[in-house]
Amino acid sequence: MSILNFPDYNSGIPDDAVAELDPLHADAVCARLPAMNERADLPAVCSALRTIIPTLDQIAAFNPLECLAAMRDIGILLGSVRRHGAQPVFAVPEIEPVLLELASRTDLVPRDTVHHYTCWNPRGVRQRMYTGDPQETHLIDSVRNAMPRLGAAVTICARLVRLDPAAPVFAESLDILADHLHGMVTSISDVMAHVSPVYFARGLRPYFDAITVAGADYLGPAAANMPLALIDVALWASDRGDESYDCFHRESIAYSLPPWRRLYAAWQYGPSLAQVISAAIARDGNDDGQPQAAAEALCRALRVLIMFRGKHVTIARRAYEEEVGLYQEGSGGGTVELLARILRLTRDIAAEVGVRHSQGLTAVVRRSG
Structure with a gap:
């Protein structure tokens, strides 16, 4: 093997x-x-x-x-x-x-x-570096530190898609997932503290331009091609995304490791975990409230993603504003507008799952009364 x-x-x-x-x-x-x-x-x-x-x-x-x-x-x-x-x-x-x-x-x-x-x-x-600047090391280390936890988050998603939301381990696994996703928040906070937008936009970004091999274009080693989009697909984006984001994660998954590409092929048409949890709450056949616990845990994971994406949009706007940047798109092919759109979509699904959670709790209270 x-x-x-x-x-x-x-x-x-x-x-x-x-x-x-x-x-x-x-x-x-x-x-x-x-x-x-x-x-x-x-x-x-x-x-x-x-x-x-x-x-x-x-x-x-x-x-x-x-x-x-x-x-x-x-x-x-x-x-x-x-x-x-x-x-x-x-x-x-x-x-x-x-x-x-x-x-x-x-x-x-x-x-x-x-x-x-x-x-x-x-x-x-x-260490292999384009510029030798200490800021480049901070960028490399930010991904080094986040990648293993993102990989662990993908593994948890792969287990969750096979579980019933009524299982107690479902909500527990989502809480562990949220802990791993916090690694992205820590990493981007470090980047914001130690890497200037001007350095990234003018000093480093040009090294990530696409090259042509056998007639096809391939982007450089962009952090955008970490498996965060794959986690989105599992949690909510397979049936709640939009055309622009769907197109982006179809393109970015090509740069992933082989097992992650196979997972994307299996997950891309849903149902997402958000949909599975919502369906379990609508079924409402569980008096122990486990689907509601799953919804609450999913909201916690989505809030971590929202925190990361808020920081990501901020740093991208600084790096690609007209007087600073040389490009309209990020190194992974996405625009600031796309990042803002993904942030809005994540907020929307978190709000929707929160409503489902509240409805489920109300139903449980009525039955118990």
Whole structure:
């Protein structure tokens, strides 16, 4: 079994083990990269990329973890080439078959993803960076810290979709889910405290531009491609979203790990947990109030998402306001307007579930009277 076919829905991949690897002997090249980027030295970056390109025979000898580490190191150079105005596969044509082969070996897109840039990135002096600025480290660490808890939240969702809301463990699991989601709030608060909107918008965002591989465009390692949209789909968005958000999470899921893509395929048409809980309350055949407890727990989880999204909209507006930013869209392809729309949708579903919860409590009181 490939290491990417892990049994639960966290990353399942030993992040530190990938981070320790240097299959392309790229440590020295990556250490010099921030200086090359500061000079906007495209020829030097292209030359550096050529020095680490493996042959297809070498890739065939790599184990799965080495393939991940190889794409990580190639990826930091791909983004740098793109930032300086060139398409990597046009500037360095020999890279294209390598990207396609690494994608095939790992069942991921043919470039680096947010996992490569954060969770599988070495710490300390070996850390792969575009700019070398301490603010970049804060951004990388914010995702490193949040990703395992988001993965655990996905695992909880995978269990919840198989449970009856009448089961006591249902509400308990939602409370644990809310605790894990708090990791996103902590991470974005850290970003707001330590990363300036100007640095992100002008210093880092250009490295995440899309590159073209085999005629298709692939976005850079954006934090937007963390599995938060997948959690939305499980909780409420499969049957309560809208066309713009549906389109966004269909596109972003392509950058996820294979098990998360399979979950999305299973969940995308619902029913969401919000719908399942509402149906259980409408049934109202439970005198012990467990569906009401589930609704209350879901509201708590949704409030955490609302807290995160409020902060996300604030930081995005600062980074993409006209006098600061260079782009109309975020690194994951979403706009500030989309983020605000998702925030409104999350608030709406939280209010609706809250009403269902109140109605259910009233029904229980009437029966007990």
